[in-house]
Amino acid sequence: MAGGGQPRAEGGVRERAETYLRLLAEGELRRALGSPPIRRPGLGTASLPLRAAYRVLPPAAALAARAVRPLDPLVRRVLATRERVQGRALPAASPAARWAFGAASGLAAAASTSASATGRAGWQVRRIARSGQAAGRFRGPGPARQGLDSVGRLASDFAAAELIDVATAESIVDGLESALAARSLLEPRGAWAMLRNIGRQRGSLPVGPVVAIPLGRAATVQSEDGPIQLVLLALILAPDRAEVTVAGRLPTVPDDGARLRRHWSGPLRGSATDDRGARYEAHFSGGWGESRIDGALSFRPIPPAQASWLEVRIGETDPVRVQLAGSQPVTADLDEEPADPVERFLDSRAERVLSHRWLPGAGGAAAAPEAIAALREIGAVSPASPALRRLAALFRRLGSGSPEVQDVPWADLPEPWASVLDSQDATDGRVGVSPLAVVFPEIDGTRCVLTGLRSEPDSASLQLTGWLGPLLGWPPFAGETTWPSVWARDSAGRWHVAAQNGGGFGGGHANVTLRLTPPIHPEATSLEIMLLGKSGRATATVPLAWQDMP
Amino acid sequence: MTAPWWATFGPAEATWRCGGVQHGLRWEAGRLTAPDHPEAEGELVLGALGGDQPECIRLLRAWGEHSDDLDVLMLGPRSSADTLTVDSRDAEQLRHGPAGRHGHARRPGPAPGGVIPGTPLTWGSLWFSTLRSFAANARGLPRGTVTYGPGHAARATQVARLSAAQGGAFLARRPGSAHAFLPGTGQDPDRELARRAELLELLMLGPAFQFRLSATVAAARSEHDPGTARPALAAALAGRLAPAVAAWLHINPDDVTCAIGAERAITGQGGGRKGVRAAMPVSWLSEVWAPGLALVDGHLVTDITRAEFPDADVLALEVPGGEPAALAVQCQSGASSSQVPRWRITRR
Numbered sequence: 001m002a003g004g005g006q007p008r009a010e011g012g013v014r015e016r017a018e019t020y021l022r023l024l025a026e027g028e029l030r031r032a033l034g035s036p037p038i039r040r041p042g043l044g045t046a047s048l049p050l051r052a053a054y055r056v057l058p059p060a061a062a063l064a065a066r067a068v069r070p071l072d073p074l075v076r077r078v079l080a081t082r083e084r085v086q087g088r089a090l091p092a093a094s095p096a097a098r099w100a101f102g103a104a105s106g107l108a109a110a111a112s113t114s115a116s117a118t119g120r121a122g123w124q125v126r127r128i129a130r131s132g133q134a135a136g137r138f139r140g141p142g143p144a145r146q147g148l149d150s151v152g153r154l155a156s157d158f159a160a161a162e163l164i165d166v167a168t169a170e171s172i173v174d175g176l177e178s179a180l181a182a183r184s185l186l187e188p189r190g191a192w193a194m195l196r197n198i199g200r201q202r203g204s205l206p207v208g209p210v211v212a213i214p215l216g217r218a219a220t221v222q223s224e225d226g227p228i229q230l231v232l233l234a235l236i237l238a239p240d241r242a243e244v245t246v247a248g249r250l251p252t253v254p255d256d257g258a259r260l261r262r263h264w265s266g267p268l269r270g271s272a273t274d275d276r277g278a279r280y281e282a283h284f285s286g287g288w289g290e291s292r293i294d295g296a297l298s299f300r301p302i303p304p305a306q307a308s309w310l311e312v313r314i315g316e317t318d319p320v321r322v323q324l325a326g327s328q329p330v331t332a333d334l335d336e337e338p339a340d341p342v343e344r345f346l347d348s349r350a351e352r353v354l355s356h357r358w359l360p361g362a363g364g365a366a367a368a369p370e371a372i373a374a375l376r377e378i379g380a381v382s383p384a385s386p387a388l389r390r391l392a393a394l395f396r397r398l399g400s401g402s403p404e405v406q407d408v409p410w411a412d413l414p415e416p417w418a419s420v421l422d423s424q425d426a427t428d429g430r431v432g433v434s435p436l437a438v439v440f441p442e443i444d445g446t447r448c449v450l451t452g453l454r455s456e457p458d459s460a461s462l463q464l465t466g467w468l469g470p471l472l473g474w475p476p477f478a479g480e481t482t483w484p485s486v487w488a489r490d491s492a493g494r495w496h497v498a499a500q501n502g503g504g505f506g507g508g509h510a511n512v513t514l515r516l517t518p519p520i521h522p523e524a525t526s527l528e529i530m531l532l533g534k535s536g537r538a539t540a541t542v543p544l545a546w547q548d549m550p
Numbered sequence: 551m552t553a554p555w556w557a558t559f560g561p562a563e564a565t566w567r568c569g570g571v572q573h574g575l576r577w578e579a580g581r582l583t584a585p586d587h588p589e590a591e592g593e594l595v596l597g598a599l600g601g602d603q604p605e606c607i608r609l610l611r612a613w614g615e616h617s618d619d620l621d622v623l624m625l626g627p628r629s630s631a632d633t634l635t636v637d638s639r640d641a642e643q644l645r646h647g648p649a650g651r652h653g654h655a656r657r658p659g660p661a662p663g664g665v666i667p668g669t670p671l672t673w674g675s676l677w678f679s680t681l682r683s684f685a686a687n688a689r690g691l692p693r694g695t696v697t698y699g700p701g702h703a704a705r706a707t708q709v710a711r712l713s714a715a716q717g718g719a720f721l722a723r724r725p726g727s728a729h730a731f732l733p734g735t736g737q738d739p740d741r742e743l744a745r746r747a748e749l750l751e752l753l754m755l756g757p758a759f760q761f762r763l764s765a766t767v768a769a770a771r772s773e774h775d776p777g778t779a780r781p782a783l784a785a786a787l788a789g790r791l792a793p794a795v796a797a798w799l800h801i802n803p804d805d806v807t808c809a810i811g812a813e814r815a816i817t818g819q820g821g822g823r824k825g826v827r828a829a830m831p832v833s834w835l836s837e838v839w840a841p842g843l844a845l846v847d848g849h850l851v852t853d854i855t856r857a858e859f860p861d862a863d864v865l866a867l868e869v870p871g872g873e874p875a876a877l878a879v880q881c882q883s884g885a886s887s888s889q890v891p892r893w894r895i896t897r898r
Binding site for chain 1: 589621625628632633635636640750780781786788789792803804
């Protein structure tokens with residue numbers, strides 16, 4: 001459904017998926033309304049026949065065949081399944097954390113999980129602020145919000161697995177939200193879902209060439225707390241954006257809390273001139289933690305494609321002249337072999353487990369047990385599913401007794417997964433930065449450019465500049481699951497899985513830091529990077545040109 | 551049921567501010583009328599031609615627009631204890647749209663429902679609007695009323711045929727399809743906001759009208775194969791049938807499994823599983839649930855065999871799995887009462 005068409009699932013599964021979701025929404029509405037107190041029939045309040053019938057209800061044998069439609073086994077178990085799996089979800093993130101990271105993930109579920117991750121990692125995430133309405137969705141505590149989160153999460157997963165179309169998913173969640181608002185069960189009151197839908201900015205892929213040029217130049221920017229040391233990673237020039245991505249180190253500030261609260265984007269400004277004398281101003285957007293800062297300087301106006309060169313100046317450093325004409329970025333090879341959407345979804349859940357294992361307690365929620373249980377319930381996946389068997393093998397390797405896959409025979413663990421698990425405790429990564437400029441083709445309605453690799457002893461991170469297509473603009477239901485998975489294999493044979501760890505989405509654009517687990521092998525000289533999506537996979541190999549970390 | 555679905559409903563009345571004064575709106579026999587507008591039909595035509603449309607007339611048109619709208623069942627009440635709190639601020643908020651958007655004003659020209667927004671008024675579109683206004687009911691109407699009633703889905707089918715015959719000049723909802731805002735599919739956002747605002751205004755008329763509008767939608771939807779609307783209808787049924795069965799059996803609504811079915815049966819789950827399963831047709835919503843007949847004196851009503859408000863003959867279960875008994879029931883609350891209808895058994 002990367003192109004926004006009809007879901008690929010066959011009609012029966014599609015109908016069961018939508019019914020499952022709508023019944024879940026009904027159940028959550030009823031839960032929010034508060035069921036009337038359950039009163040068991042007392043001797044004086046119920047008739048004898050009723051009491052007898054309640055104790056021993058007759059079997060349905062005679063009536064079942066004609067009374068029960070095909071959906072009945074499904075609806076019978078929706079709520080039971082929800083109850084069974086819901087208890088193991090991570091606690092909801094704080095509203096602030098959700099706001100900060102929700103836009104990045106674009107997904108209620110991902111917001112809950114990833115925001116916790118963000119909090120634990122001590123990152124201050126700065127969203128690419130485009131719409132103040134970002135904070136309006138799934139905000140605040142309470143059973144109504146929790147129920148809405150639950151439905152939104154599963155709607156996202158079903159849309160990602162192409163069991164229902166995005167419009168249906170949005171319609172169901174918006175319908176529930178409107179029903180809750182119509183009963184004053186949501187605050188702020190009157191936050192009608194449709195308003196946000198219509199106000200939502202929708203992205204589009206760049207129309208025209210995307211140019212990426214590696215820079216690898218150091219720069220220093222003065223701040224009131226001392227110099228900010230940066231490496232200019234790459235220049236990206238597209239019809240709708242012009243950016244220089246940066247990675248750097250913040251000056252030492254005694255109080256870490258003050259560092260996190262400080263808005264470091266203030267001093268991070270830049271400018272550029274081109275060969276025709278036109279001038280461009282740049283401002284920073286990105287994220288920072290206790291010592292590091294990553295992000296991009298966005299130039300306005302956007303330099304024209306006809307410009308021969310740009311002279312970029314950031315901070316007090318000498319300007320860097322970047323030749324635009326004749327640049328040859330590394331482009332990825334595309335293998336357009338489509339994957340089954342449900343299988344890809346399950347694999348993406350396994351990848352999330354692998355990539356979130358460094359977060360204490362996050363692995364279980366990353367697997368989305370509710371979604372797996374629902375997929376099995378509606379018959380979208382069977383125990384014979386290769387992806388489900390891989391997931392079962394992963395859980396077995398991790399010693400996790402997930403009831404959703406207990407009856408699933410194990411498959412062999414894929415080599416990349418096993419490699420990640422084998423090296424997950426490695427701390428042998430070198431410290432350095434390698435500029436990259438790899439332009440990837442469209443996959444699942446997204447485009448991206450990888451612009452730099454930062455290596456540290458226990459992990460590594462990739463800087464990603466991306467675009468989301470028309471149906472996946474903020475806040476996408478498919479969100480994180482629609483973005484292709486990113487894998488890498490270094491020349492020493494070690495595999496790495498990527499997880500989003502900072503940055504943000506806005507207006508169809510993304511500037512994201514991806515954390516690679518485990519660290520890059522110290523002897524690696526090149527990196528093969530793979531993007532895996534439903535519509536295919538793209539692969540590029542880049543040499544690693546290490547520079548000292550600023 | 552041999553009687554029409556609305557035969558178990560009494561009339562209902564509400565007031566609405568129209569032209570600076572309070573006007574009455576009356577629902578009776580499946581129809582919404584505006585008694586204070588004796589030339590309502592003419593006013594509707596004037597509105598279609600771009601003239602001012604009084605608030606009452608606008609509500610009549612909105613009632614028709616939403617008479618098969620599944621959003622009614624999503625937003626509407628699940629039981630008499632389920633109170634909606636929408637008010638004019640909610641409708642205004644939608645009507646004005648998101649910050650930075652142009653507010654939605656009633657656009658001059660033809661009623662937007664069914665006409666391609668933004669296109670110039672043509673005789674074809676005017677004819678379309680007029681068709682939707684007057685083909686609402688085949689029966690003769692008293693002078694001074696403009697009505698909307700059941701059968702909207704069927705008319706949509708006719709309109710779709712007409713649309714096809716006109717080379718796609720009209721937009722009509724596919725019969726049987728779920729109608730909801732579909733972002734990114736080219737629907738007119740202003741129109742969609744106005745549509746939702748109108749729905750909130752209809753719900754603001756009060757519980758009596760909320761149940762009657764829900765019944766109208768369920769009746770319209772039960773006339774045809776649910777098609778792609780089956781999941782939405784299954785959820786609408788479950789959201790109303792499960793609480794009724796749960797109240798009947800004093801169990802948790804979550805233990806009631808509901809499905810669309812013509813059998814009108816309540817059975818055990820079988821296999822030693824907890825809870826019950828209930829199968830009812832979609833028409834149960836309009837004929838039984840909406841008029842407040844689901845539970846009468848400890849009986850779960852499954853069907854209506856004869857009705858002429860305030861009396862009805864029903865089939866009802868005293869225990870799950872049993873044979874339904876024929877009962878005569880009567881509504882004890884006043885004919886025009888805005889209270890929850892209270893039905894009692896008058897003859898077993």
